[in-house]
Amino acid sequence: MTETLTIRPEHGGSAGRKPTPMERCLRIQLAVAARSLSLGGHDDFNQGQVSARIPGAPVFTIKAALQGFDECTPEDVVTASVDPDAQVDPLAPPELPLHQAIYAARPDVNAIVHSHAPHTLIFGAGNLPLRPISHDGAFFAGRVGLFTMTSNTILDIDVAKQVAAALGSHPAVLLRNHGGVVVGKSIRHATVYAHLLERACELQLLAERALSEYHSSSLSDVEGKRDFIYSDLSVRSYWDYCQRRVRRTWPDAAAW
Numbered sequence: 121m122t123e124t125l126t127i128r129p130e131h132g133g134s135a136g137r138k139p140t141p142m143e144r145c146l147r148i149q150l151a152v153a154a155r156s157l158s159l160g161g162h163d164d165f166n167q168g169q170v171s172a173r174i175p176g177a178p179v180f181t182i183k184a185a186l187q188g189f190d191e192c193t194p195e196d197v198v199t200a201s202v203d204p205d206a207q208v209d210p211l212a213p214p215e216l217p218l219h220q221a222i223y224a225a226r227p228d229v230n231a232i233v234h235s236h237a238p239h240t241l242i243f244g245a246g247n248l249p250l251r252p253i254s255h256d257g258a259f260f261a262g263r264v265g266l267f268t269m270t271s272n273t274i275l276d277i278d279v280a281k282q283v284a285a286a287l288g289s290h291p292a293v294l295l296r297n298h299g300g301v302v303v304g305k306s307i308r309h310a311t312v313y314a315h316l317l318e319r320a321c322e323l324q325l326l327a328e329r330a331l332s333e334y335h336s337s338s339l340s341d342v343e344g345k346r347d348f349i350y351s352d353l354s355v356r357s358y359w360d361y362c363q364r365r366v367r368r369t370w371p372d373a374a375a376w
Contacts, residue, residue, distance in 0.1 A: 193376070239319075254323045259316055274295075
């Protein structure tokens with residue numbers, strides 16, 4: 121794809137120009153992702169963000185600051201530059217630097233979810249390694265970073281770069297006492313992975329509370345699960361399910 125998004129000074133589009141079909145598609149996917157995250161327990165008033173970009177683009181789309189995941193529509197999306205010195209849309213979320221730093225550090229990443237999902241947040245408050253006790257845990261075992269520099273909102277690009285460093289090449293990083301950040305090569309990957317991380321944390325916390333000892337999947341099983349259960353084809357089917365569930369819950373979303 122050679123087409124790129126254009127920085128727009130106004131929320132939802134510039135005066136006199138409608139979004140291109142590619143831009144509109146990305147906005148719809150982002151709104152569906154936000155609603156899906158709500159269904160997965162990621163709501164925290166209007167906090168948390170989901171963003172996405174066309175591969176290779178120097179700009180990205182992101183949920184506006186005032187909307188929660190559960191109420192986001194394609195019109196509740198703003199465009200931002202990966203460049204932290206570029207002009208910022210007044211409706212962009214304050215944690216924009218978090219997304220800018222990760223996109224700059226990870227050319228392979230085309231979507232980011234940051235939320236305060238409760239089990240992910242609690243898991244990040246401790247020092248437990250995420251174990252492959254479930255399919256979800258198998259995906260993340262040995263592949264989750266931990267950021268401990270601060271538990272505050274990430275407002276500064278230099279702090280955001282430290283988050284990106286803690287993320288490294290992983291699909292996720294836990295922010296101590298703050299939540300989690302999940303990335304993917306597409307909006308469907310990042311959304312599905314965010315659901316997986318919350319479930320993996322929840323199941324392990326349940327195991328820690330209920331069992332004095334529990335088992336984990338073998339290394340060969342972990343590799344097999346990643347290759348089959350979380351192949352690109354499987355992730356696409358999970359994303360399709362997420363879309364159907366959103367449209368069952370909010371029928372108006374079918375008209376987007």
